[in-house]
Amino acid sequence: MSETCTTTLRLKNLGINTYKDAILYIRKDCNVCAAEGFEVQTRVRVNFKGRSLITTVQIIESDLLTYEEASLSTYAWSYLQAQEGEDLFIFHHKQLASLGFVRSKLYGHTLSQNEINEIIKDISKSRFSDINLSMFLAGCVGGRLNGEEIFYLTNAMLQSGSRLHWGSQVVVDKHCVGGLPGNRTTLIVIPIVAAFGLMIPKTSSRAITSPAGTADVMEVFAPVELDLKSMRRVVEKENGCIIWGGTVSLSPVDDVLISIERIMDLDSEGQMVASVLSKKIAAGSTNILIDIPLGPTAKVRSISMANLVKAHMEAISRKFGIETKVILSDGTQPIGQGIGPALEARDVLAVLSCDKNAPQDLREKALLLAGEIIEFSPTIQKGEGVKIAHHILESGQALQKFQNICLVQGGFSEIPKAHHTHEITAVSSGIVSNIDNRRLARLAKLTGAPHVKVAGLEILVKLDHFVERHQPLIILHANSLEQINYALSYYEIESDMIKITEMISR
Structure with a gap:
């Protein structure tokens, strides 16, 4: 019609x-x-x-x-x-042919390259409603995309946005598939790798339903909404940057799909692979490190799904001529203490400053990831990367590089503090036997994070720690008492997000 x-x-x-x-x-x-x-x-x-x-x-x-x-x-x-x-x-508008392809996928049919291209083209032109997008994502979940379809989807998403070229033989990047609060290794890894001498132009996301994205945390220190010309200036001067990817239009379809996927709470491994690789390849990467936290309340919850994602990441990367290294990490509990932009920024700065009170789990994981990336260099032997990363961090080079990146991006700001805090304490003595990442992230968000940079929470315990009755477990941070009380009302309902198992004396 x-x-x-x-x-x-x-x-x-x-x-x-x-x-x-x-x-x-x-x-x-x-x-x-x-x-x-x-x-x-x-x-x-x-x-x-x-x-x-x-x-x-x-x-x-x-x-x-x-x-x-x-x-x-x-x-x-x-x-x-x-x-x-x-x-x-x-x-009036005519019915989209691509919606017929989506319905076909829901019934279990395999999509051709042309059909996937048409779907992504219509999504990129905002022709799909949220219901249409939900139908497409539902059709992709549960292993319904085969390797060929994932390759077609990655390529279609890649073609929907800009693509950067740096003129360097080795351009590295890292990505974490998410689902782990406080896992802010990127802001430590980038300056270590850049100080070593590898080019690492990092485009990061903002939070949609989580309490902080990498771009939200970096924005505590420096501006992140840089255009392509400004991004190039930072990378050419400092070997790296940490900016919000939305300003350079890399795989814009992915941002739309992620916003619906998170609301649906679906983990489509095929969509995840296409999402990550399309953005990294668009950013001009030649070598990519992928971190997959594995845990019962992380985004990837089973070893079978983790191995499937790993296999797809490596296979699809090879088709694009990209070297991708995938590591599986512990996703059973948050990394660091802070959850929320300013609190995570505080952890990052403590690690970069070699503060003795810095969270050691964040430090060690960042050093491991940085070491793996440094070994992408053709001059570095396997096993040498972590030692080099340690030296760069402990010598102060990483902190200096981070400050330089911030300054070239527009400034190096002090970390702000919340107007109000509130301690949540243990109701009994015992061993911390479980920490629910998802509910803890939800609690942090209810304090106002990520939109209120100072909002969030500190988690003061780790798995297998012994705690005494009335010992602080969590410190809430917010700019109003109303926000504190709002978060507390949620905690009263979900108080077992940190589960303490009482010890039975014999």
């Missing part, structure tokens, strides 16, 4: 943020609803001064809009470069 204009409505900006979901807000008694019978969730195309976008209809049942007005979500408003008071044109 051809697209024909049905009506126009005058734009009013309501400022409703739906992340990257394109929403059209109209009243039920407006002309377009009366003429077309549009209901909630109807998909329509809108046009503003030559820019067009497929949107999902949502109905306003109040006086926020008149029957002559329409509004758009902030994402759609920005995409169309809309202007208040101007006319918005509303169109």
Whole structure:
């Protein structure tokens, strides 16, 4: 069916943020609803001064809009470069062929390269609703993507954004698949590797549903929203950078898929592989280190899934001519003490400063990862990397390099502190027998992290530690008592997120 204009409505900006979901807000008694019978969730195309976008209809049942007005979500408003008071044109749109491919996948059929390309193209042009995206992700979960499909998906996602070229024979990178609070090794690894002399341009993500992403933590120290020209300037001067990947448009489809995947709480190993590799290859990497934390409340929960992800990572990388090394690490409990941007930044700076009170698990893991990356250098023998990493850290070179990177990115700021803290103590004596990563991350988020940089929590115990009754387990950090109380109300329900097994005397 051809697209024909049905009506126009005058734009009013309501400022409703739906992340990257394109929403059209109209009243039920407006002309377009009366003429077309549009209901909630109807998909329509809108046009503003030559820019067009497929949107999902949502109905306003109040006086926020008149029957002559329409509004758009902030994402759609920005995409169309809309202007208040101007006319918005509303169109019917033809059914997307790619949705037929998605339905086919849900029924267990294998997708061709062309079909995957069409799906990713339509996602990149914001033609899929959240429901459509959920259908696609559901079709990919549970081992439903074979190796060939993962390769096609990786390539399609790679082609959807920009691709960087550095002119260096070896360009290294690291990535952790996630799910482990406080695991902020990147901010330690990058300066160690850059100080050694390897080029490591790191583009990182912000948190979507977690209490901190790498970019959120780095932003405590320095600006991370650099354009491509500024990114190149930092890398050329310091061998590395730590910036938010959203400003350089590397695999933008991945950001959309991740936002839905995390809400659905699905672990699609095929999507995970395509997500990681498309961004790393787009960033110009020739050698990649992948960290897979393995644990019952981490993102990867079984050894079988970890080995499957590892096999796919290595096989798909080879098809792109990339060397990828995958390591499995302990994901049974958080790394470091802080969970939340400023608190994780404090841990990072303590490690880089060789503070005797720095969290040793964060230090040792960062040194292990840095050593593995240093061994990508053709001049370094296996087993030498960790020793070199230790020397660079302990000599102060890593701290100096980190400060230099921050300064070139725009400044080196002091770590702020929260206005309020609150201790949560043990109700009984015993051994710490379980720590739930997911619920602990949720608790940190309820204090205001990551949007409030100082918010989050400190975890003061580790697995197998003996604790006394009334001993502090967690310190909550927030800028308001209301936020502290809000987090505490969750902890009262989920108080076994740190499980203490009482010792039975004989």
